[in-house]
Amino acid sequence: MPQVNIQTQNQTQVQNLTPLQVLQVRLLELPIQELQQRVENELLENEALVASENEDENDTELRDGEENENWGRDASEGVLSDPEDDGYDMNAIEHNGSSGIAVEDYNVGGHTSFREELLSQAGECDLTKRQRVLVEYLINSLDDDGFLRKETWKISDELLLNWNIDVSDTELIECLEVIQQFDPAGIGARNLQECLLLQLQRINPQSDALLQAKIDVIQQCFDEFKGNRWDKIAARLQLPQEEVSRIKKEIAKLNPRPGGGLDDTMGGVPTIIPDLVLNVEDDGTLDLQLNTGRIPELYVSRSYADAVDEYNRNRDNMSKQAKAEFAYTREKVEHAKGFINAVKQRNATILNTMNAILQIQHDYFVEGDESLLKPMLLKDVAALAKVDISTVSRVCNSKYIQTPYGIFALKHFFGNVLTQEDDEDGVSKREIKNALKKLIEEEDKNNPLPDVELTAKMNKLGYPVARRTVAKYREQLGFPVAKMRKQ
Secondary structure (H helix, E strand, O other), X not given: OOOOOOOOOOOXXXXXXXXXXXXXXXXXXXXXXXXXXXXXXXXXXXXXXXXXXXXXXXXXOOOOOOOOOOOOOOOOOXXXXXXXXXXXXXXXXXXXXXXXXXXHHHOHHHOOOHHHHHHHHHXXXXXXXXXXXHHHHHHHHOOOOOOOOXXXXXXXXXXXXXXXXXXXXXXXXXXXXXXXXXXXXXXOOOOHHHHHHHHHHOOOHHHOOOHHHHHHHHHHOHHHHHOOOHHHHHHHHOOOHHHHHHHHHHHOOOOOOOOOOHHHHOOOOOOOOOOEEEEEOOOOOEEEEEOOOOOOOEEEOHHHHHHHHHHHHHHHHOOHHHHHHHHHHHHHHHHHHHHHHHHHHHHHHHHHHHHHHHHHOHHHHHHOOHHHOOOOOHHHHHHHHXXXXXXXXXXXXXXXXXXXXXXXXXXXXXXXXXXXOOOOOOOEHHHHHHHHHHHHHHOOOOOOOOHHHHHHHHHHOOOOOOHHHHHHHHHHOOOOOHHHHOO
């Protein structure tokens, strides 16, 4: 019987993000400290993007509603909603709190930042003026984990285009090796393997009999190490099982994110800078402001914008060489416009999302009583703000708000729901703990309530919790068993 080939067609929907959407997502995830650094890096890398204090009054700001033809595809399909679709006016950014709240006012602990600490160490090195410039540029090119992810040839191009500094890869690597001697060990690595080796190289061989074996594991068996295939590592390096176990434990103590752990390494107090500030007026009105920190107004350079206009007017009469020369300028202007739009979109989305949280948790924000916090899910905020759930998640991740009652992570206002997410009558764990705390504080101190009676009283109050849950929450609240509470 002849074989018959049957072809079928399946229709699938694939969503491809535009460059602007990808940029919006990345900026939305950044708290104010990291956004400030991102803006500084963007100003260094793109000469078509300028800050207000750096250009004449003639410079061109990308006004609300102006879009670039290559960047302007609608971003409301799934990832980020357009501000207009949310009923949110982009002009509200300037009238609703972006007047510039000083970052220093909310710097808890007075701790120096990641790059400030490295720049301080660079200041103590004996460097030429040229080396100092290159070292500082490399420090500002590190990512948040303390790695240099960029290729040195790309950095060379940036320095030549933006600063007219002609530098070789060899010279850059020499400057990078200076940074790699800074604390904490592993800083300035170009990948995880180099990061771990830099840390191992700081260890005194006389104090670590297995040091060379650890180095061999990372140098010669890194793929097996990443795959946790220690049996293959033992066979390849001919190591006894006892040594392998010790090596595995010791390598696990190394820091894979030296930049992320810099605050702890330096013994500092973590810096918390609120992204939002809430004031409560005497009449209960909530005044929400966005903290823009030290981020300046951003503009498109007038000279670059004029060059693009000239190109658009005369491109039909230009030679191929002239068009190729203008292509670079046009690309820089497009990226500058896209970045300005993305920053404004980020600010509008954060304010829109936080306003939805304020609406749901209005009673709490007016009174400051945590018992008034309602069970709230990401989907509740997303529905009210008319954005995707993933957008709410990105807004609430790693961001803080200053209120009259203290500085809180945005996640704080969600709590942990005890029942299923689809249960609209779900009760938050925070509410249950507050009720349990009140019962214990008001009990007869001569005859404190055992967990069984506390459970019964909680059930009468409308909290259907089990005795083991009561016992667990009681311990978390710091209350001992009944006989230990007796006075």
